[in-house]
Amino acid sequence: MRRVSLTAKEKRREVLAKLEKFGYDLYDQLERGILPDIIMPSRSIDNIYYSPELRQYTLGDKKIRRSASNIRHLRPIAQLVWMAYFVHELTASQKTSTLRDVFYSAQAYDIPFKNQDESDDIITDLETILGCTREDFNVFPEERSAVFGDLTIEYTIPNYEGKRLNLTSHPDGVMIGPALTSAEFIETNADKVIAIEKGGLFTRFIEERVHERFKAILVFLGGQAPRSTRYFIRRLNQELGLPVYVFTDADPWGMHIAMVIISGSANAAHVKELTTPDAKWAGVWASDIVSYKLPSDKLEDIDVKRLHELLRDPRYKGEPWQREINTFMRIQKKCELEAFSRYGLTHIVDKYLPQRLKDLGE
Amino acid sequence: MEIISQVFQEISPADFFYRNREIAGFANPARAIFSAIRELVENSFDATEPLGILPDIYIRLSSNNEGEEGEKIYVLRVRDNGSGIPADYIPLAFCQFLFSSKYRLKQSRGTFGLGGTMAILYGQITTNKPVKVISSTGSQKIYEYTLMIDIERNRPIILDRKIYENDARWHGTIVELSLEGDYAKAMPKVLEYLKQTAIANPYANITFVDPRGRLYKFERAVSNLPPPPKETLPHPHGVDVETLSRIIRVTRCKTLLDFMQEHFHRVGRHTAKRFLDFAGFPEDADPKKLKPEEVVKLVQAMKNFNGFFPPDASCLSPLGEEILRAGILKELEPEFVAVTQRKPSAYSGHPFIVEVGIAYGGKVPPAEDVLLYRFANKIPLVYDESGDVCWRIIKSINWRKYGLMPGMPVAILIHICSTKIPWKTVGKEMIADRPEVSREILNGVREVARKLGTYLSRKERIKREKARISFFVKYLPKIAEFSAKLAGKEKIPNIEDLLRRARRFEES
Numbered sequence: 001m002r003r004v005s006l007t008a009k010e011k012r013r014e015v016l017a018k019l020e021k022f023g024y025d026l027y028d029q030l031e032r033g034i035l036p037d038i039i040m041p042s043r044s045i046d047n048i049y050y051s052p053e054l055r056q057y058t059l060g061d062k063k064i065r066r067s068a069s070n071i072r073h074l075r076p077i078a079q080l081v082w083m084a085y086f087v088h089e090l091t092a093s094q095k096t097s098t099l100r101d102v103f104y105s106a107q108a109y110d111i112p113f114k115n116q117d118e119s120d121d122i123i124t125d126l127e128t129i130l131g132c133t134r135e136d137f138n139v140f141p142e143e144r145s146a147v148f149g150d151l152t153i154e155y156t157i158p159n160y161e162g163k164r165l166n167l168t169s170h171p172d173g174v175m176i177g178p179a180l181t182s183a184e185f186i187e188t189n190a191d192k193v194i195a196i197e198k199g200g201l202f203t204r205f206i207e208e209r210v211h212e213r214f215k216a217i218l219v220f221l222g223g224q225a226p227r228s229t230r231y232f233i234r235r236l237n238q239e240l241g242l243p244v245y246v247f248t249d250a251d252p253w254g255m256h257i258a259m260v261i262i263s264g265s266a267n268a269a270h271v272k273e274l275t276t277p278d279a280k281w282a283g284v285w286a287s288d289i290v291s292y293k294l295p296s297d298k299l300e301d302i303d304v305k306r307l308h309e310l311l312r313d314p315r316y317k318g319e320p321w322q323r324e325i326n327t328f329m330r331i332q333k334k335c336e337l338e339a340f341s342r343y344g345l346t347h348i349v350d351k352y353l354p355q356r357l358k359d360l361g362e
Numbered sequence: 363m364e365i366i367s368q369v370f371q372e373i374s375p376a377d378f379f380y381r382n383r384e385i386a387g388f389a390n391p392a393r394a395i396f397s398a399i400r401e402l403v404e405n406s407f408d409a410t411e412p413l414g415i416l417p418d419i420y421i422r423l424s425s426n427n428e429g430e431e432g433e434k435i436y437v438l439r440v441r442d443n444g445s446g447i448p449a450d451y452i453p454l455a456f457c458q459f460l461f462s463s464k465y466r467l468k469q470s471r472g473t474f475g476l477g478g479t480m481a482i483l484y485g486q487i488t489t490n491k492p493v494k495v496i497s498s499t500g501s502q503k504i505y506e507y508t509l510m511i512d513i514e515r516n517r518p519i520i521l522d523r524k525i526y527e528n529d530a531r532w533h534g535t536i537v538e539l540s541l542e543g544d545y546a547k548a549m550p551k552v553l554e555y556l557k558q559t560a561i562a563n564p565y566a567n568i569t570f571v572d573p574r575g576r577l578y579k580f581e582r583a584v585s586n587l588p589p590p591p592k593e594t595l596p597h598p599h600g601v602d603v604e605t606l607s608r609i610i611r612v613t614r615c616k617t618l619l620d621f622m623q624e625h626f627h628r629v630g631r632h633t634a635k636r637f638l639d640f641a642g643f644p645e646d647a648d649p650k651k652l653k654p655e656e657v658v659k660l661v662q663a664m665k666n667f668n669g670f671f672p673p674d675a676s677c678l679s680p681l682g683e684e685i686l687r688a689g690i691l692k693e694l695e696p697e698f699v700a701v702t703q704r705k706p707s708a709y710s711g712h713p714f715i716v717e718v719g720i721a722y723g724g725k726v727p728p729a730e731d732v733l734l735y736r737f738a739n740k741i742p743l744v745y746d747e748s749g750d751v752c753w754r755i756i757k758s759i760n761w762r763k764y765g766l767m768p769g770m771p772v773a774i775l776i777h778i779c780s781t782k783i784p785w786k787t788v789g790k791e792m793i794a795d796r797p798e799v800s801r802e803i804l805n806g807v808r809e810v811a812r813k814l815g816t817y818l819s820r821k822e823r824i825k826r827e828k829a830r831i832s833f834f835v836k837y838l839p840k841i842a843e844f845s846a847k848l849a850g851k852e853k854i855p856n857i858e859d860l861l862r863r864a865r866r867f868e869e870s
Contacts, residue, residue, distance in 0.1 A: 031855045036845075074834065
């Protein structure tokens with residue numbers, strides 16, 4: 001049993017302080033009788049770089065300046081200040097919201113957004129300025145994924161504060177929502193994290209007691225993982241020191257689901273702490289299709305096109321990426337996680353999983 | 363010789379116009395209605411405006427069988443409040459072609475110098491009915507003539523003559539004639555003609571009752587008239603052999619030196635001497651003794667001599683900027699109007715003045731092209747627009763330079779007044795491309811277009827400025843409010859100064 005340090009409260013205090021400072025800077029400029037401006041990193045394509053050290057995309061040194069003296073900037077600045085105020089209220093009162101919800105809330109304050117894209121954009125600006133994610137200031141996505149395994153957490157949200165829960169309590173897993181994201185990790189017996197792209201396999205793993213047999217915390221990704229899930233996986237890795245294994249379909253899209261957990265996306269270049277650089281893509285690989293003689297489909301044109309793109313992507317420089325991309329190209333085949341069922345429902349858990357974990361240095 | 367004179371029979375002027383009525387605008391029943399109205403209306407203007415009378419013109423076109431398609435017989439009645447015509451002259455003035463012979467020049471409307479006689483002739487040959495002319499000069503009597511034209515002999519035939527008491531001292535003229543026509547087809551042009559006439563003559567009241575009983579009223583907007591034109595002598599540059607021969611026939615001058623000073627515009631003793639020296643004629647030569655080839659030589663020399671003063675414009679009667687503006691405002695009700703009167707200029711010894719107006723927005727309809735209104739000596743030209751030099755000039759201008767895009771509501775008015783309008787064809791609906799004239803038109807159009815451009819860019823600037831200030835007023839308080847709240851401050855920063863500074867642009 002390991003005790004884990006408390007961090008969620010500290011994190012909240014830090015975010016609130018950043019928001020207050022942002023407000024104060026503008027307030028101070030107005031008090032001195034000048035039209036305020038805001039300087040922030042540019043998120044344009046030419047300022048997004050892949051950083052081999054961080055093993056993720058990151059923003060370069062280019063800054064942009066938004067000034068209230070510029071008529072075109074007035075509105076976005078007002079929107080930004082309101083947004084900061086709104087999420088400050090959310091965070092301080094430990095309430096949560098969604099992107100859609102924020103868009104509608106603006107109307108109550110007579111802050112006009114043309115559409116949700118515009119308000120989403122302002123949230124991204126705020127992330128860029130503060131250097132933290134929207135989950136940090138309690139704006140969560142609609143999509144939810146789930147987690148199951150021997151991890152005891154303690155809620156920090158109002159009404160549940162201090163309550164503890166072991167994440168094996170519910171056989172369907174526990175939803176990774178705002179409450180879980182901000183919960184403290186108390187203790188765990190697990191020694192690894194297994195993240196799975198598809199719901200069917202996630203349930204199979206629980207039924208086959210993978211969490212006990214392999215001492216694993218199981219995470220259901222639900223396709224391309226939401227940011228709160230990526231953040232949660234990172235916490236499991238960083239705070240608990242658990243290695244992370246990602247299982248996806250054997251195709252370029254599944255491969256990329258794993259990659260976004262490991263190295264992040266270009267869209268999120270302005271935020272850090274979303275990636276888990278040490279996570280490993282554990283399968284299903286293209287080479288598995290050959291060695292396990294898995295039922296497969298032919299690659300479609302769009303798959304091949306995607307493979308060519310990935311080949312040029314700096315995140316895919318090392319192994320197993322290059323090897324697997326080339327194998328895909330050679331065999332021109334793809335398959336799904338469920339393909340192992342050809343050998344019986346438990347084959348994937350009894351044979352494939354232990355072998356793969358062993359291969360990866362378990 | 364006997365035989366030849368029989369074959370080449372002399373024809374009277376009336377007969378000539380009878381045979382060539384299409385050149386005077388009576389080519390078909392629709393055009394005939396238009397031209398008849400136009401001739402009589404212009405007669406009425408010439409009987410009022412030059413004499414200082416504010417025109418009141420009443421036009422009625424009626425038909426017994428209106429509602430049927432196609433050609434039919436109409437009765438056209440035009441009444442004015444003009445000076446009236448002395449009783450003895452009425453038959454000649456209306457029923458003889460080329461009644462007057464004048465060697466003095468001034469600007470006048472009458473397109474063909476036929477003074478309504480063409481309309482009467484056309485009415486007579488299509489209906490075989492007489493014309494009725496009622497007129498009084500404001501004396502104690504009103505005269506009513508019933509007349510026809512003896513076409514072969516070019517003489518009036520007086521069918522009847524009545525005299526009425528004129529207790530009210532009415533003055534004016536009423537002409538009532540019958541003619542064949544097609545109003546249904548002529549209607550758009552007739553109404554366009556009247557509307558444009560009202561633009562160029564805003565000091566007139568014009569009333570029109572059409573065959574369907576509809577009333578069109580164009581009311582007077584100004585009560586001052588353009589200054590009347592003065593009669594002038596011909597300018598030497600504009601004289602041809604025939605004109606010179608006629609002047610020689612009537613002159614009483616015994617020497618060419620006197621002759622030049624007496625009969626030509628802006629020729630004094632000094633100029634006359636220099637000219638005769640240039641032309642190689644002795645100063646004391648008797649003009650009446652010039653041989654035909656010498657007359658030709660003299661005309662040539664007149665054209666080639668550069669020492670004459672340019673013609674002055676006192677013989678012209680332009681509208682003036684004030685009247686032009688009033689006419690545009692009255693009939694087009696635009697959002698913006700600019701007008702200009704160009705300085706007098708001359709081509710071939712004929713003085714002319716170009717006046718240009720531009721109207722934007724309001725009731726001016728948006729159109730792909732600029733809307734063009736053309737006027738010659740205050741008469742609207744409503745036919746053959748595309749062949750006119752004005753149209754070519756309008757099309758040659760890059761309107762975007764003045765902030766104008768296709769589809770914007772813009773109308774351009776071009777008025778040329780001259781003792782001799784440079785017509786392109788005998789139909790007298792198109793202005794010819796004379797370099798001196800087109801240069802003035804182009805510069806005039808540019809001048810008003812520039813004014814419109816300035817207005818439009820200023821309007822755009824004010825609009826942008828207003829939007830800018832409304833942005834400040836809307837968003838700066840929000841920034842102040844929420845930044846104060848975020849910073850945990852009770853007091854919202856005072857942004858009045860900042861808003862005031864933003865507003866300063868508005869006033870400038």
